[in-house]
Amino acid sequence: MSKSTIDETHDPARQSWVASANGHVDFPIQNLPLGVFTPPGSDDPRLGTAIGDQILDLRGLHQDKLIDGDAAALTARTLNALFARPSAERRALRRNLSALLSDSAVEARVSQHLYAMQTCILHLPAEIGDYADFYVGIHHATAVGKLFRPDNPLLPNYKHVPIGYHGRASSIRVSGEAVTRPNGQTKAPDADAPVFGPSQRLDYELELGVFIGGENALGRPVPIHEASERIAGFCLLNDWSSRDVQAWEYQPLGPFLAKNFHSTISPWVITAEALAPFRTAPLARPEGDPAPQPYLFDAEDQTEGAYRIRLGAEIRTQAMRDAALPPARLAASKAEAAMYWTVAQIIAHHAVGGCNLRPGDLLGTGTLSGAQPDEAGSLLELTHGGKQPLVLPSGETRRFLEDGDELSLFAHAEAAGYVSIGFGACTARILPAPEVP
Structure with missing residues (x-):
C-alpha cells in the first residue's frame, strides 16, 4: 500500500x-x-x-x-x-x-x-491459521548477540536473509487474557544436568504483527513488487519468551517451548490503508553491507517500505497497583529505525520457496529495539541478561518478569501534517506456573 x-x-x-x-x-x-x-x-x-x-x-x-x-x-x-x-x-x-x-x-x-x-x-480479529516470527530488529539482534558472542554478535547470514521461525498459532491470545508462567527444562552454565520447573527468566518482546491479505497458491512465490499488497494490516505483538528454557533448548533447531506457551496481540487491526501517510524510507544500510538479492529488492519498497511507528512498553507490578501507582515506562523505540528488513521483504522471502500465505496468517517482526539503552524492547537487553536489575518507582527491582506483573505495549503512527493514529491496548498479567503431575 x-x-x-x-x-x-x-x-x-x-x-x-x-x-x-x-x-x-x-x-x-x-x-x-x-x-x-x-x-x-x-x-x-x-x-x-x-x-x-x-x-x-x-x-x-x-x-x-x-x-x-x-x-x-x-x-x-x-x-x-x-x-x-x-x-x-x-x-x-x-x-x-x-x-x-x-x-x-x-x-x-x-x-x-x-x-x-x-x-x-x-x-482475536482473525482465525490465525499460521504464525511465523522474524528477527528483523537489528539493534535487538546485535544486543542479544553481544551477550553470547561479544566479538561477533550478528551471525553471518543476518544481513543476507530475513531470519524467521515457524511459531505456534494456537496459543496466540488477545490483549487482556492472562499469561500463565511456563514450566520447562533449564540448565545453569555450571550445572551438570538440567532441572525442571517454572521459568525464572520470563520476558516480553516488543513487536509488530502483520496480518496477511489475499492468497498465493502453493509453489507460487510472491514477487517483491506485489508484496505490500499482501499487507492487510498491523497489530501489536508481545511474543512472551522464557529465556532460561530458550538457552537450553534452542540449539540446534531454535525456539520451541520457550515461545509456544503464549503470544499476545492487540485486538484492532490498523489497516495498511490507514498507515499510507506514515510510510517512509527503510533504515539505511551501512556502507559495506551486502545488497539485497534481486528477489528482495524493489525500488519503491526502498523509498517507502518502512513505517513511522513509535512503540513502547510499560510495567505495573502488583505492588504498584496496590499503591495506585501508574505504570512505569520501560522503553520506547521507532519501527523505522529498528527494522533491517521491510515488511514486503519479509513476505517475499517467506513465500519465495513456494509457501502459500493465506488470509489471516500472522507474521511477527521480531523485537524492535532502538540503538540506545532506553530503546530496548525486552528485559534481556534492559538488564543485560539479568546482571543489572531495573529499579521501579515502587522501589522494586526486576531482572525478569514476576508473577502478578502486568506488561503493556503501545504504538502510535506519527508524521508531520497528519493526525497520529494509535494501536490500542496490548496488555497481559502474569499468573503463576501450574503444578505438573
Whole structure:
C-alpha cells in the first residue's frame, strides 16, 4: 500500500460527529481499525471498526444498506473473509466508513449501530491459521548477540536473509487474557544436568504483527513488487519468551517451548490503508553491507517500505497497583529505525520457496529495539541478561518478569501534517506456573 493511496480519509481536518473520536489518542476518524467484538447482551461476534471510544457494527451497517461490499465478508465472525477480498474493496470500505462517520446527515441512522467499547468483548480479529516470527530488529539482534558472542554478535547470514521461525498459532491470545508462567527444562552454565520447573527468566518482546491479505497458491512465490499488497494490516505483538528454557533448548533447531506457551496481540487491526501517510524510507544500510538479492529488492519498497511507528512498553507490578501507582515506562523505540528488513521483504522471502500465505496468517517482526539503552524492547537487553536489575518507582527491582506483573505495549503512527493514529491496548498479567503431575 503506497503513499499514492493517500486520500480524503487521511485529511487532518476531517472531524467525526462521534465526539470522542476528535482528538482521540488512538482511534480518530483517520484510523478506522478493524476488529471483532461481541456487543452487550449478545453471544454473537461480528466485525466492527473503532471510532473514539465507540465500536461501529459493520454487520448492522450492511444489513441497513449503509455500506456496500461482499455480504459474506461483512457479516462474518472473523476478518479472514474480508482479508481474502481484493485490497481495492478494503479501500472502498474505508472510504465508505469515513464518509458515514463524518456526515452529520446520516448520524441518526448510523448511530443505531454504535456500541460503547467498554461494554463490549473484544476477540482475536482473525482465525490465525499460521504464525511465523522474524528477527528483523537489528539493534535487538546485535544486543542479544553481544551477550553470547561479544566479538561477533550478528551471525553471518543476518544481513543476507530475513531470519524467521515457524511459531505456534494456537496459543496466540488477545490483549487482556492472562499469561500463565511456563514450566520447562533449564540448565545453569555450571550445572551438570538440567532441572525442571517454572521459568525464572520470563520476558516480553516488543513487536509488530502483520496480518496477511489475499492468497498465493502453493509453489507460487510472491514477487517483491506485489508484496505490500499482501499487507492487510498491523497489530501489536508481545511474543512472551522464557529465556532460561530458550538457552537450553534452542540449539540446534531454535525456539520451541520457550515461545509456544503464549503470544499476545492487540485486538484492532490498523489497516495498511490507514498507515499510507506514515510510510517512509527503510533504515539505511551501512556502507559495506551486502545488497539485497534481486528477489528482495524493489525500488519503491526502498523509498517507502518502512513505517513511522513509535512503540513502547510499560510495567505495573502488583505492588504498584496496590499503591495506585501508574505504570512505569520501560522503553520506547521507532519501527523505522529498528527494522533491517521491510515488511514486503519479509513476505517475499517467506513465500519465495513456494509457501502459500493465506488470509489471516500472522507474521511477527521480531523485537524492535532502538540503538540506545532506553530503546530496548525486552528485559534481556534492559538488564543485560539479568546482571543489572531495573529499579521501579515502587522501589522494586526486576531482572525478569514476576508473577502478578502486568506488561503493556503501545504504538502510535506519527508524521508531520497528519493526525497520529494509535494501536490500542496490548496488555497481559502474569499468573503463576501450574503444578505438573
